[in-house]
Amino acid sequence: MLYSMYEMNRMAMTPWRAAANATRRMIRAPWNPMGDTVAGRTMAAAAELFESVTRRYGKPEWMLDHTIVDGHRVAVREEVVWSEAWCDLLHFRRDYEALDAIRGPKQDRKVLFVAPMSGHYATLLRGTVETFLPDSEVYITDWQDARMVSLADGRFDLDDFTSYVRKMIALLGPDVHVVAVCQPGPPTLAAIALMSEDDDPCRPASMTFMGSPIDTRKSPTVPNKLAEEKPYDWFAKNLIHTVPAPNPGALRRVYPGFLQLAGFMNMNLDRHVDAHWNFYNHLVEGDGDSAEKHRTFYDEYLAVMDLSEEFYLQTIKDVFQEHKLAKGEQEVHGRRVNTAAIKDVALLTVEGEKDDISGIGQTQAAHDLCSSLPEALQMDWIQPSVGHYGVFNGRRFREHIAPKMRGFWDEQGAEALAARKG
16 A cells, blocks of 8 residues: 555655746746746755655666766777666777777776666666776666566565576676675675585676675674564564565566665654755855755665565565575575685675665675685775775775776786686
């Protein structure tokens, strides 16, 4: 009933949003002399604020149609290179002729970003992708909104997620550098462990985990404590709802994105309220640059997707309550995961000093689990003064973390490949 009520409320607000939009456009029209008055800007600001907080935000666009290489603009286009019901693998294909003309023929490193399936779309990593586009072949997982996946396409759980990651790594080959951001850390580590145990020739050159819940027993945060304080049945009874018609995934049981978003915002409610109040004031004052920064951030942050019931509940149970991977008890489709089988895949872990979602030590735990991996192929980095999102986005990420990642891939990653061949 909750999901249906949410949809009905959203539909009921449609005429009000339309009225707010019409009011804003009328007041801000160039022919309206009231638009440049304090009263006019105040009315327009109130209308825009109302519309923005009641809107349903759709899947954002990547908006990465070019990159800059040595001062030259190089065209970029998205292409789907692999696809199954629950995920597309995107490749940001650069104009190779333009690249060759700028710097001569060169083989760039290949990087696969495993985006989180935890409420937000993969476009949350837009800044991450943009940072590496000038010198890397960038691929990223684009997970599907469970609300948009028909029941005919079947279930999708954490084991399926792990299998998807393994398939994509195998497609890209042994010279790929795999980067798991936040949630996909445990299933990505499991996929690479299985590949290593099978001596799969396509196991990657390196694996990087960024703010990942490898072992949530270390430095537990508010979300970690909530997952442990509440019994498993509480999550199943209170957070799982049925997708209503006419959505393509009608009748599918899901953890709705709007509930996930509410949880995120309640963690820092005062900050979000202040941000929207400041947005309103910026509009009244005519500070367009500050207002646009607010729009850019919240257009992404407020766009959320549903998670399938089985994926969400298995993640809660296996990762946050029973810590199966950390204890050596994780199974994927009935097969035990042996992380000690990883012997020649370089490992980098990145954490944020002020991360309030994945505390310090949770990602570092990957080093203990990869007990057979030589120390020369391991590196850990804690970035000072950044929170969870600063681990993979923002100025400190671009200036401090990204260079370390490049250096690790080109040195330890190359060393791992060489050792494997020789």
